[in-house]
Amino acid sequence: MAEPVRVRRLTGQEGQKLQQIVRRGSTSSVRYRRAMMLLASAGGNRVPVIAQLVQADEDTVRDVIHQFNEIGLGCLDPRWAGGRPRLLGVDDEDFVTATATTRPVRLGQPFIRWSLRKLV
Incomplete structure (x- = not known):
């Protein structure tokens, strides 16, 4: 069986920033939910529990955790593509x-x- 996906150990600044986002709740809903995922994982919760907590798919939770482990807090802002390429110049x-x-x-x-x- 594969090892459960977990957030790497948070630095002091990362933990403060995540708590600030969750406590204030005034930022975008995407940032808020992703911060919740990371804090829940840092608290020892497993992916299925986190997915239920934030009403997200388990694969989404895993993707956010993997992104955080690779790039840090940059994972809070999604990089959505601009859509279909223009057909007219x-x-x-x-x-x-x-x-x-x-x-x-x-x-x-x-x-x-x-x-x-x-x-x-």
Whole structure:
């Protein structure tokens, strides 16, 4: 059986910062929950108990603990990606904007208003 996942020993500053986040509770909910996970793990609780405490998936708790063990308090701020890459470049966007704000008749089109289908 694998060894249970646990937070490494906290330094004095790390412990104070985590307690400050949990006590104040005024920061983002993500930081608050992650700080709770780390403090619960430092207190000797196992992953299933921590997951129930913060209403999170066990894998999420394990990921946060592993991240903390690697990078420290930087794990409190998630690094979410920006989403799907842009399909239009800046030049293409400028062209579409200029076309959409110009009357279709001025561009030689036989209709009065633009629709998305007509712009495509």
